[in-house]
Amino acid sequence: MRLQAIRDVEAYVPPAVSFTDTETPGQIFGENVFSSVVMQKRLPKLVYKSVMATIEHGAMLDPLVADAVASAMKDWAMEKGASHYAHVFYPLTGLTAEKHDSFLEPVGDGTALAEFAGKTLVQGEPDASSFPNGGLRNTFEARGYTGWDVTSPAYVLENPNGNTLCIPTVFVSMTGEALDHKTPLLRSQQAMGEHAERILRLFGHDKPAKVVSFCGPEQEYFLVDRHFFLARPDLLNSGRTLFGAKPPKGQEFDDHYFGAIPERVLGFMMDTERELFKLGIPAKTRHNEVAPGQFEIAPMFERGNIAADHQQLLMTTFKAIAKKHGMECLFHEKPFQGVNGSGKHVNFSLGNNQLGSLLVPGDTPHDNAQFLVFCAAVIRAVHKYAGLLRVSVASATNDHRLGANEAPPAIISIFLGDQLADVFEQIKNGAATSSKGKGSMIIGVDTLPVLPTDPGDRNRTSPFAFTGNRFEFRAPGSMQTVSGPMVTINTIMAESLDYIATDLEAAVAAGTDFDEAVQSLLTQIITDHGAVVFNGDGYSDAWPIEAEKRGLANLRTTLDALPELITEPAMDLFEKYKVFNHREMHSRYEIGLEQYALTIGVEARLTLEMGTTQILPAAVRYQTELAVNVGALSAAGVDADTAPLLAVTGPVGELRSALAGLKAALDAETGHEALAEAEHARDALLPAMAAVRTAADALEDLVADDLWPLPTYQEMLFIL
Numbered sequence: 001m002r003l004q005a006i007r008d009v010e011a012y013v014p015p016a017v018s019f020t021d022t023e024t025p026g027q028i029f030g031e032n033v034f035s036s037v038v039m040q041k042r043l044p045k046l047v048y049k050s051v052m053a054t055i056e057h058g059a060m061l062d063p064l065v066a067d068a069v070a071s072a073m074k075d076w077a078m079e080k081g082a083s084h085y086a087h088v089f090y091p092l093t094g095l096t097a098e099k100h101d102s103f104l105e106p107v108g109d110g111t112a113l114a115e116f117a118g119k120t121l122v123q124g125e126p127d128a129s130s131f132p133n134g135g136l137r138n139t140f141e142a143r144g145y146t147g148w149d150v151t152s153p154a155y156v157l158e159n160p161n162g163n164t165l166c167i168p169t170v171f172v173s174m175t176g177e178a179l180d181h182k183t184p185l186l187r188s189q190q191a192m193g194e195h196a197e198r199i200l201r202l203f204g205h206d207k208p209a210k211v212v213s214f215c216g217p218e219q220e221y222f223l224v225d226r227h228f229f230l231a232r233p234d235l236l237n238s239g240r241t242l243f244g245a246k247p248p249k250g251q252e253f254d255d256h257y258f259g260a261i262p263e264r265v266l267g268f269m270m271d272t273e274r275e276l277f278k279l280g281i282p283a284k285t286r287h288n289e290v291a292p293g294q295f296e297i298a299p300m301f302e303r304g305n306i307a308a309d310h311q312q313l314l315m316t317t318f319k320a321i322a323k324k325h326g327m328e329c330l331f332h333e334k335p336f337q338g339v340n341g342s343g344k345h346v347n348f349s350l351g352n353n354q355l356g357s358l359l360v361p362g363d364t365p366h367d368n369a370q371f372l373v374f375c376a377a378v379i380r381a382v383h384k385y386a387g388l389l390r391v392s393v394a395s396a397t398n399d400h401r402l403g404a405n406e407a408p409p410a411i412i413s414i415f416l417g418d419q420l421a422d423v424f425e426q427i428k429n430g431a432a433t434s435s436k437g438k439g440s441m442i443i444g445v446d447t448l449p450v451l452p453t454d455p456g457d458r459n460r461t462s463p464f465a466f467t468g469n470r471f472e473f474r475a476p477g478s479m480q481t482v483s484g485p486m487v488t489i490n491t492i493m494a495e496s497l498d499y500i501a502t503d504l505e506a507a508v509a510a511g512t513d514f515d516e517a518v519q520s521l522l523t524q525i526i527t528d529h530g531a532v533v534f535n536g537d538g539y540s541d542a543w544p545i546e547a548e549k550r551g552l553a554n555l556r557t558t559l560d561a562l563p564e565l566i567t568e569p570a571m572d573l574f575e576k577y578k579v580f581n582h583r584e585m586h587s588r589y590e591i592g593l594e595q596y597a598l599t600i601g602v603e604a605r606l607t608l609e610m611g612t613t614q615i616l617p618a619a620v621r622y623q624t625e626l627a628v629n630v631g632a633l634s635a636a637g638v639d640a641d642t643a644p645l646l647a648v649t650g651p652v653g654e655l656r657s658a659l660a661g662l663k664a665a666l667d668a669e670t671g672h673e674a675l676a677e678a679e680h681a682r683d684a685l686l687p688a689m690a691a692v693r694t695a696a697d698a699l700e701d702l703v704a705d706d707l708w709p710l711p712t713y714q715e716m717l718f719i720l
């Protein structure tokens with residue numbers, strides 16, 4: 001199978017990519033999107049205004065408006081060749097789900113009419129029983145509801161077998177509880193915006209425009225030739241290699257990062273970018289990543305909610321187009337052991353059209369004070385709710401990456417850069433010497449230093465880094481939706497901004513000088529929460545020790561992190577800002593456990609199967625070959641060297657017993673309770689799988705190449 005794959009890879013000719021001159025990005029950008037420009041052209045003026053009021057200001061949607069929009073949307077989509085429409089939603093599997101329906105409806109006399117009413121646009125009823133719900137839905141109420149998210153534009157998805165109008169929707173249970181990632185994202189954005197606007201009013205912006213969160217996701221991924229992919233049941237079924245000896249050449253030469261992009265990959269990138277442009281996704285930078293076969297794409301930042309939808313669409317598009325180019329796109333956080341893993345950096349800022357990002361230091365002292373308040377809100381939020389940030393990126397697959405020496409550590413800290421850290425240090429000391437009165441030691445708002453917009457030095461080891469006009473959360477895994485982290489960031493920011501606004505409003509009401517109130521609040525926040533600021537090397541052995549002294553948690557694995565979801569303070573926080581009620585929090589905890597156990601369960605069964613049916617037989621064949629050779633030589637009276645035979649026999653025995661151990665672990669009765677299953681996966685299955693892998697990888701270095709059944713790391717990583 002493996003040798004055939006190599007021959008097939010050699011013979012493969014990738015499809016040519018050509019762009020006609022008329023297809024400049026400007027012309028195709030947003031071509032398949034039912035954008036505000038399209039709506040303005042096609043909708044009556046009042047209807048258009050009403051929809052825009054909902055999108056821009058969160059106004060309630062008028063049902064009559066929905067009818068008019070639905071009709072215009074249907075005509076537009078049918079002109080673009082769509083025969084069906086789909087409510088697209090984001091269930092807690094982390095994938096994208098779609099329910100397709102035809103526009104055509106039978107009309108009694110045996111004919112059919114193209115219909116698409118407002119109520120069909122606004123609401124759908126997919127059967128929800130096959131999506132994870134963590135106990136939120138009883139089987140007798142299996143129905144789930146999808147609801148149109150007016151703020152995320154509908155689009156037409158092209159497919160050789162027919163185009164589809166896709167409508168981004170939320171997915172909720174009959175009782176209105178969230179079964180998806182979009183619902184809490186919208187709720188949390190609203191909460192964060194509300195309190196950010198209170199702060200802006202305090203700083204003299206009388207009627208601030210709606211504040212939203214922005215997200216710019218950087219996506220890392222691997223490409224492997226599909227012939228190899230199909231010859232690896234582990235990649236195919238679990239997304240990562242469960243076997244594979246370290247190749248003679250790894251990434252130690254550092255010759256791939258920002259190196260020339262291979263021609264075939266460039267073709268793939270051009271093709272994906274064209275598709276992304278059509279869908280209105282602003283793909284911007286592309287380059288090689290650290291590991292061989294690894295690449296990155298960073299679309300321009302957008303509103304959090306739209307960025308999240310686009311991010312999901314981007315992953316689907318990448319998968320499809322990679323296939324077209326004879327490759328498989330791997331989004332797993334750790335497809336290859338011993339090689340760099342993949343993350344998805346979530347660049348976060350908040351702001352609006354009027355004021356831009358509120359995390360820009362600016363160059364006037366007055367703006368600086370406002371910036372410092374928002375920045376202090378981030379510091380406080382990250383310190384107070386580090387556990388929630390950690391759990392927002394917890395998964396069985398991301399566990400392979402976090403805390404390893406290439407991804408940020410599992411300890412959540414903030415990098416501010418020297419300049420900003422120094423400013424906060426001064427603010428802190430200002431309070432310590434406040435007995436001096438209004439001396440020069442106090443950093444009054446008037447004397448705050450002017451900050452540069454780019455901090456210059458970049459720390460790559462911090463999980464939460466200030467990068468000039470935004471914070472970059474680097475812990476999310478490449479496979480995860482950005483919604484999870486964004487929900488958490490929005491919610492903890494809502495709480496921090498609420499706290500600050502309440503404090504400052506009270507001070508102002510009590511007649512305290514505003515500048516002084518800001519000054520003393522900043523001092524208090526950095527004194528209480530400065531422990532989370534760390535500008536040093538997050539990979540060093542000293543950091544976990546230092547972090548412990550500072551009282552920062554080190555939640556190493558998913559099972560250490562998941563209980564953070566159901567602590568009283570966490571549940572109260574999410575309830576207070578109307579993002580999740582307690583039931584929803586419990587359901588997310590349950591689903592976290594279930595997904596963890598399921599992921600590792602699949603890997604364990606695959607390990608057993610591949611070990612038993614592919615690797616052991618290959619090793620035994622080779623062992624037999626050697627034994628026959630020894631026998632023949634001895635019979636011929638030649639001194640036979642038995643060392644190679646003995647060298648193989650050792651690991652063959654180890655593989656046999658490791659497989660038996662894994663089988664026993666898989667057969668063990670765990671009682672089917674979610675926590676017990678998850679703990680069993682961590683404590684019994686993972687070590688048993690590791691034992692199998694150790695023996696198998698040792699054999700890979702011994703068994704004759706022509707007998708080895710699985711494409712090797714070398715082949716998968718270096719042949720593109």
Ligand code: ADP
Pocket residue numbers: 214215216217218285298299300301345347348349350357469470472
């Ligand atoms: P780096 O690799 O240095 O982190 P990239 O240019 O690859 O930087 O990616 C930066 C990402 O941050 C892009 O997606 C970009 O759109 C996003 N970004 C830039 N400014 C902001 C901002 N104010 N808010 C959110 N995201 C931003």
Ligand code: MG
Pocket residue numbers: 218345472
């Ligand atoms: Mg980055």
